[in-house]
Amino acid sequence: MRAFLIIGNKAVTKPFNLNDLAGGAGRMDILCRFVAQALFVSHGIRKDVEVYLLLLGKPDPPKTIKIVGSEVKTMAPDERNIAGLIRRALKVKCDKDWKESTSGIYISKKGLKDLLDELSKRYKIVYLRENGNDIRSFVGKVDDCLFVLGDHLGLKREQEEVVLSFADGIVSVSPISLQADQCVVILHYELDRLTS
Amino acid sequence: MRAFLIIGNKAVTKPFNLNDLAGGAGRMDILCRFVAQALFVSHGIRKDVEVYLLLLGKPDPPKTIKIVGSEVKTMAPDERNIAGLIRRALKVKCDKDWKESTSGIYISKKGLKDLLDELSKRYKIVYLRENGNDIRSFVGKVDDCLFVLGDHLGLKREQEEVVLSFADGIVSVSPISLQADQCVVILHYELDRLTS
Structure with a gap:
């Protein structure tokens, strides 16, 4: 299994306007691309992947969305489709336990x-x-990993302290600074080369 | 310089509805993600990249859009923003010569x-x-390349014949079948490792 978590510092925690993902929804576009790149291959979804989105924007943070590749039934890789499914999850009244909003998507x-x-x-x-x-020196050692990534703002100091208290490793994927979804593509790529 | 061309077999050749990129616009979402992954890094645009979109959908194919990284001024990586710029280009009456529609975008x-x-x-x-x-056996040899990719339908036989008549090489990036934008991320990644 592979799992990916992105921390969306501004991502709103209530249903949002699908026509304003990058603005009013708090860069929800970044989270949608993250989901797309974590789950999709050509003409299909990776069954061995879970994606976690930590939403920390207004008005009711934190909320966490879990997407299970083996259970998802109706998802397309475009931002608007994924955003629509996140929006539906945000309509669910939730507590500390996972509640399913649509097939394979929990909040x-x-x-x-x-x-x-x-x-x-x-x-x-x-x-x-x-x-x-x-990653190339690390990738042979990884199995059943959750990769934790920041959004465009990165992790705040207190978030980083929490992550580091759990972390088994700190990894970099490129000599240049990339977007979160691009890092996910590269992680998959390096792992696929080992396992395919 | 690095350049990328995608062949959009269904991508429409007239202005389209921004709320229906994956449907009525002929999988324009695929082309938007392709542009995003070719041009963007974290907090910036690659200046050494050109992106070409060949649109072959109704009603007036072919049309080709060129996006020059060093000239683009107002572009964000979300699909809707990029689609809006493509849509503006499709409003321009064009012929065989390049006409600029917005900064760095030509049709x-x-x-x-x-x-x-x-x-x-x-x-x-x-x-x-x-x-x-x-790609790992090929990447050391590449410099000033145009990479040609298909959309979700791939290249038709007659398209492939044209491409092969110009091709200096045929390259694969992954043991599994990926989406065009994911291939672009991997190409950049392998090239960045050589040059950064």
Whole structure:
């Protein structure tokens, strides 16, 4: 299994306008592309992937969305389609337990620490940071990892401290600074070369 | 310089509804993601990149859009923003010469052969196909390449014949079948490792 978590510092926690993902929805476009690149291959969805979105924007943070590749039934890779499914999840009244909104998509009120508490029982936690260890020297050692990435703002100091308290490794994927969804493509690529 | 061309077999050749990129606009979402992944890094645009979109959908094919990274001024990486700029280009009455619609974005009535005739004077032409040579064995040899990719339908036989008549190489980027934008991320990644 492979899992990916993005921390959306501005991503809103209520239903939003699908025509304004990059503005009013708090850069929800970044999270949508992250989901697309984590889940989709040509003409299909990776069944061995889970995606986690931590939404920390107004008005009711934190909310966490979980998307399970093996359970998702109706998703297309375009931003608007994925945003529509996130929007439906945000209509669900939720608490600390996962509640399913549509097939394979769940929402809860978990924050970063609660989420990592849960996921560190199933995954090694790997933090993606620009000055981390080169993925090529690390990739042979990874199996059942949760990769943690920041959005366009990166991780705040207190978020980083939480992640580091769980982290089994700090990894970098490129000599230049990339967007979160691009990092996900590269992680998949390096792992696929090992396992395919 | 790096250049990327995608052949959009269904991408419409008239202004389209921004709320229906994946449907009525003929999978324009694929072309938008392609542009985003070719041009954007974290907090910026690659100045050494050109992107070409060959639109072959109704009602007035072919039309080709050229996007020059060093000249683009107002572009964000979300699909809707890029689609809006493509839509503006499609409002321009065009012929075989390039006409600028917004900063760094040009449109013409060039078809595949005309386009490759022009670009093969400046670039080596590299065709991306699943059974091509592994990018890792090829990447050290590439410089000033135009990478040619298909959309979700791939290249038709007659398109492939045209591309192969210009091609300096056939390359594959992954052991599994990926989307065009994901291939672009991987191409950049492998090239960045050589040059950064």
